[in-house]
Amino acid sequence: MSKERALAIKQLQEEALRSLPPNSLYIVLYIRSDPPEPNNFHWGFYSHYNETGGCKYHMRNLGDGWIADHGPTAGVFKSTFLCVLIQIASIPPEKRSLLDQIMRSHDGNTNSIPGMSCRVWLLVILQKLIQQGLVRCNSCEALEQECLEIGNQHSPGASKNHQPRPVVKSKLCD
Template identity: 50%
Template sequence: MSLDDTLKVNGLYIMLFLRTSPHTTNNFHWGLYLHRNPQQGGTKYHIKNQGSGWIADHGPTSGVLKSFLLVGLLQIAAIPNNWEDHVDQQLRTYDSVLNDLSDMTCRVWIFLVLALLQKEVNGYKILKCTDLTALEADIMAWGNQNAASADANHQPRPVSISKFL
């Protein structure tokens, strides 16, 4: 059994990464991960700063829990079968305009795309949480709680479920 077997198929996870050592409270790099299956892994979605701007850096990964400086994964949604392509499209919505949006950061991008997942489509909402501010506080608290372990490179990295799932 691989460690990735602990991830839920079609689970959408927040990924937090350390930016400093020792950790500075609430200072994370943010990403998303959509887990497809234990054998092939899933897709990592994030943006990164390149020069004076931002670029989308999305792609498949089969070893998400081995990512450098990863704090852990916090599940925020469960994607129904056959909705994976819709979610992928929503998570790529801002890719071509990242540098046109003021005050862009990886955290800002996360909440822009999560707001899209809150919208009802055909009677269904992917992200059930209605309060993104409360979700952000939950994510930050979880990240701060697990940051020292990540800084010490303790394995395995935690995989948890948000109380807003």
């Protein structure tokens, strides 16, 4: 890749980050293979605070178990395998600590979640976010299906490194 192309991509990614609405919450899908396989994504959350970044929440598989990998980031658009960000909520700044608490609520017992995977963890946390009123959505299952459809639609572009990666607002969440 040329220096000019790399610089152009960096600028597009920074512009995409600045254009996200402050205090917005996303489900983030990453492709796992190239070419991408339908319905095969790594799942996580991204809580966007402001134009300089936010916090990522996801689980990583270390072969014999899962560990939490949460933390601040200014590089949500920089991941090579990023497929799409799906906006699911606006989180007022005064609710940020509650959001963080819920996101971390299974960090100590992640591997005891039945059928544990990054997707299963995300759906467990999503249900808690809905119960606490942070995400307004009637059905986790319907939202999961919507995310899969959106991911499948955008995975070819991720595979071809189209920049910046798309941001889509869920039609199922208020």
